[in-house]
Amino acid sequence: MRVAFVSMETTHHGETPARRRTRRTARLLADRGHDVTVLSAKWWDGRFREFDDDGITYRAIVDRPSRRGFASKLPLAIQRLDPEVVQAVVTPPLGAAAAGVACRLKRLPLLLDWWDVDPGAGGPYRRAIRGASRVLTPSRTVKTQVRERGANDSDVRVVPESIDYSLVRSADVDDRFDVVYSRPLDADANVETLLLALAELRRRDWRVAVVGDGPARDDVEETAADLRIDDRVEFLGSLPIEKRVEIFKGTHVFAQTARYEPFAHDLLWALACGCVGLVEYQADSSAHELVEGRGRSTLVTSPQELADEIVAAGSLERRSVDDRFEEYDRRAVLEQYLDCYRDEIEAYGLF
Structure with missing residues (x-):
């Protein structure tokens, strides 16, 4: 399966729970033999636009984190990559919304991974939700937060954190x-x-x-x-x-x-x-x-x-x-992600 992750900043820029969750999921997928690309701001040295990190391909959309720059260049990057499914972190919401635009144009499923948000920025998050075919949250408590911002209950699925x-x-x-x-x-x-x-x-x-x-x-x-x-x-x-x-x-x-x-x-x-x-x-x-x-x-x-x-x-x-x-073992939770991907790909008629 070809999976694209959208995360303007990664754990290489700095550790946060949401970025660790993205890195962990990408690593588990790559270890299972899936084709994994992370679309992000550049964090490595050199002129190359791509960097291979033990089976995970990082593709630089911008040279340094820039919300508007990342959002403006992301749709074309997704079209060129042509993945089967896209998973985007909710922050920054401008990038997540841009991923939604690209996925609508390409008729690709977009899963929005929602950890937590800036409580003062309501509108951009609602636009991000509207562009997603599914919202993933780590808990029912966060699921309630997503529903309060306009998501339908049936469009939100809890995929918990995992342990080894x-x-x-x-x-x-x-x-x-x-x-x-x-x-x-x-x-x-x-x-x-x-x-x-x-x-x-x-x-x-x-x-x-x-x-x-x-x-x-x-x-x-x-x-x-x-x-x-x-x-x-x-x-x-x-x-x-x-x-x-x-x-x-x-x-x-x-x-x-x-x-x-x-x-x-x-x-x-x-x-x-x-x-x-x-x-x-x-x-x-x-x-x-x-x-x-x-x-x-x-x-x-x-x-x-x-x-x-x-x-x-x-x-x-x-x-x-x-x-x-x-x-909650790593392998069991990975199967939950894969089930989500397969369900959305099938719903889009891509199987």
């Missing part, structure tokens, strides 16, 4: 901690809920890992000190996924308290590693979707409830792998 179960099974176990929090420490991290819960349990024996870094780290560390629990909370900073999985496999409880999360990727990894998932419900977070109906996980609404559930989790067996989340 071979890594989950093969990783070593780091059993230094009883509870772990893992997420970038930004304004939405809300680690304070966990720290307040732990302060309620200061007379008990526990050790906690906080994984992640960011602008809120100093404030979080100061809060731990103010609560006089900093001697039992270890701030590990940003860690590669291999190290995080080792910690998840050895830790009994994963606490998810962030206010904003299109998809709680580290929570998923931790659940697959056998952690008991304790999730504080937040209106703008999809984390609850991963634990609803799961026997070893619980939703909470306050630090006191979180503290109570940390204690209650002590009665549950410790695990280092939970096979109930295999539906």
